[in-house]
């Protein structure tokens with residue numbers, strides 16, 4: 454019971470953290486982004502990677518060591534839809550991360566100005582991540598109650 458409580462608490466804190474990180478990226482990526490914003494964005498994107506990895510590891514630990522037992526999830530369609538949504542968010546974050554790395558390389562130059570089309574593309578990917586991410590808590594609540 455205590456292990457389940459610790460894992461569930463960590464899961465929720467990390468998931469809220471991940472939501473905050475994606476929201477921060479959406480706010481920072483703008484056409485008038487400065488070099489300082491480019492550096493900040495690069496740090497936030499590193500936190501994104503770390504938080505997503507921890508969500509994955511704690512999530513797997515919940516499946517293996519949670520109260521219901523792994524069978525409750527492995528045969529649960531809502532669980533697999535949630536995993537699919539999580540994977541899609543991960544895939545949608547690849548292009549932004551590549552662009553953020555490019556911006557970071559130029560962020561120290563005085564003339565740093567991101568191209569409007571790159572900003573628009575990255576914003577599109579970030580908004581798509583927010584859209585798919587929003588489905589995950591719904592699928593989580595479903596998998597905890599139905600689906601098996």
Ligand code: HEM
Nearest residue numbers: 468508509512513515516519521539586589590593594597
């Ligand atoms: C690979 C990633 C993940 C795994 C393996 C995973 C696994 C789990 C497990 C095993 C539970 C316990 C469900 C139960 O009580 O039966 C859970 C609950 C939950 N997860 Fe995840 N999770 C992952 C990612 C996420 C993400 C990214 C979010 C949010 C965007 C999320 C939101 C939730 C919520 C809100 C609950 C509580 C559901 C409820 O009790 O109503 N999870 N997750």
